[in-house]
Amino acid sequence: MSERILVAIAAALASLIVGLLLFWHPDPGASSEPASPLPSGGDFTLQSADGPVSLPDYRGRVVLIYFGYTFCPDICPTTLNDIQRALALLSPAEREKVGVLFVSLDPARDTPAHMKTYLAFFDPAWRGVTGTAEQLAEVAKRYGVTYVVQPPHGETSDYVVDHSAETYIVGPAGRLRARMAYGTPPEQIAALVRQYFD
Amino acid sequence: MKKKLSLIFSLLAVSTAAFAGSADDVTVSDPYVRQAPPNASASAAFMVLRNTGAGEAKLIGASNTASKVSELHTHINDNGVMRMRQVAEIVIPAHGETRLQPGGFHVMMIGLKAPLNEGETVPFTLNFADGSSKTLTLKVLRMMPAGGMPMSGGGMQHQHGQH
Numbered sequence: 001m002s003e004r005i006l007v008a009i010a011a012a013l014a015s016l017i018v019g020l021l022l023f024w025h026p027d028p029g030a031s032s033e034p035a036s037p038l039p040s041g042g043d044f045t046l047q048s049a050d051g052p053v054s055l056p057d058y059r060g061r062v063v064l065i066y067f068g069y070t071f072c073p074d075i076c077p078t079t080l081n082d083i084q085r086a087l088a089l090l091s092p093a094e095r096e097k098v099g100v101l102f103v104s105l106d107p108a109r110d111t112p113a114h115m116k117t118y119l120a121f122f123d124p125a126w127r128g129v130t131g132t133a134e135q136l137a138e139v140a141k142r143y144g145v146t147y148v149v150q151p152p153h154g155e156t157s158d159y160v161v162d163h164s165a166e167t168y169i170v171g172p173a174g175r176l177r178a179r180m181a182y183g184t185p186p187e188q189i190a191a192l193v194r195q196y197f198d
Numbered sequence: 199m200k201k202k203l204s205l206i207f208s209l210l211a212v213s214t215a216a217f218a219g220s221a222d223d224v225t226v227s228d229p230y231v232r233q234a235p236p237n238a239s240a241s242a243a244f245m246v247l248r249n250t251g252a253g254e255a256k257l258i259g260a261s262n263t264a265s266k267v268s269e270l271h272t273h274i275n276d277n278g279v280m281r282m283r284q285v286a287e288i289v290i291p292a293h294g295e296t297r298l299q300p301g302g303f304h305v306m307m308i309g310l311k312a313p314l315n316e317g318e319t320v321p322f323t324l325n326f327a328d329g330s331s332k333t334l335t336l337k338v339l340r341m342m343p344a345g346g347m348p349m350s351g352g353g354m355q356h357q358h359g360q361h
Contacts, residue, residue: 073240073307075273075280077232078300081341114237121235146279153284156267158240158308162281181278183301 039144041168041176046103046129046139049116053101053129055174062196063099063170064189067145069106069161070118079167079182084122086189097172098193104130105140105147106161143168143176171196220326223251224290230339231264231320232300236313241265242304243322243336246297249290256327257288262336264320266309273301282306287327314338 045054055063064083068076080102087095102119104110107130115128130136140147147163165182169192177196180189229245243262249255260268270288274281280301288303290296298304305322314320318338325331 070235070238071240072282073232073234073238073242074282074300074304077234077238077341117237118235156308160282162276162279164278165275165280166278182275182280 038176038179040142041170042142043174044135044139044142046131046135047112048127048129049112050127053127055101055170058099058101058170059174060172061097061099062172062193063101064193065101065103065143065168065170067103067105067140067143067147067163068165069104069163070110070115071106071158071160075165075182079165080119080122082184082186082189083167085186086193087123089186089190090193094194094197097197100126102126102128103136103139104128105136105145105163106149107131107133107136144179169193169196172198219328219330220249220251220255220290221324221330221332223253224249224255224257224324224326224332226324226332226334229322229334229336231262231307231314231336233314233316233338233340234310239308239310241307241310241314242271242300243268243307243320244298244300244304245334245336246295246299247288247290248295249292252292254292255290257290257324258286258327259325260305260322261325262305262307262320262322264311264314265307266311267307268322269306269308270303271306272303275301316340 043055045052047053066076066079066083068079070076083100087098087100090098100123102115104115110128110130112128112130115130119126119128131139139145145164145166147161150160150162152159167180167184167189168176169178169180171177178192180192225248227246227248229243231243232241234241243260247255247257257270260270262268270285271282272285272288274283284306285303288296288298296303316338319335320338322334322336323331324334
């Protein structure tokens with residue numbers, strides 16, 4: 001009798017070990033995410049060149065959200081380029097399940113039409129959205145995005161915008177799932193996107 | 199004719215030597231201009247600067263024909279917030295190198311006069327603190343991954359001892 005119990009316990013332990021080996025995958029992107037907890041995120045509606053875009057429009061898809069501005073000569077195009085490379089690593093069927101939103105924090109210069117042309121350089125399916133200063137501040141706060149418009153300097157009236165350079169991953173149910181640091185390699189972005197498909 | 203040409207070349211060589219300074223000590227590798235989207239108003243140039251000299255060299259300015267303004271910039275990564283700032287100089291230590299690369303030092307090209315197309319070349323002049331300058335031709339390349347360098351070298355370079 002007691003022998004049977006021992007065998008049953010041994011079998012249960014063995015299956016637990018096998019199960020862990022088979023199904024327990026430590027998060028491969030954990031190292032690229034800041035240790036701080038994720039912000040609340042949540043739904044928003046902002047303006048694109050083709051009308052309003054709401055985050056709920058993307059239910060069922062993984063959404064990559066980047067907050068930036070098109071005057072940005074380096075950090076923003078570098079990140080958009082990394083996202084482009086990451087999506088190229090996915091299969092066409094997987095790519096259909098991914099949306100990309102570029103939220104401009106510089107509505108004074110970035111009109112929706114300007115952003116549409118700018119983003120088409122990367123992928124015509126990506127949406128550029130922006131809003132009033134108040135709308136942007138509200139969305140940025142929920143996503144933990146810090147940004148400061150700097151005063152113009154030098155010979156021109158141009159100015160730069162300091163901004164958080166992370167890319168956000170929203171899952172198919174609309175929940176904020178991950179925040180990727182600037183410079184996250186395309187392979188890692190692709191792996192994270194796959195991880196959040198369902 | 200051949201003699202005349204060789205005379206001109208040797209005179210050029212002498213003139214460069216006469217103004218020996220940072221422009222001669224600093225060699226440039228992998229220079230390129232990042233191809234920006236067609237309606238972008240700004241882009242950036244990147245390169246690796248190597249100083250073969252015994253004293254430090256300071257890059258204090260640049261100019262190019264594709265944008266109205268060229269400024270030396272860096273990025274300060276403040277807890278994930280990227281703050282881009284103009285810098286007065288970029289120091290290349292003696293017998294050392296300084297990289298102008300995505301996410302860090304770069305020449306910001308402000309007010310692009312026309313869309314940058316891949317494969318085009320942009321003449322650049324680099325100005326050093328000792329008054330010497332260097333002229334380069336940079337190729338326009340499509341963007342590279344963060345921190346990465348282009349697959350092929352960006353172009354030719356030649357030196358001037360202009361003041």
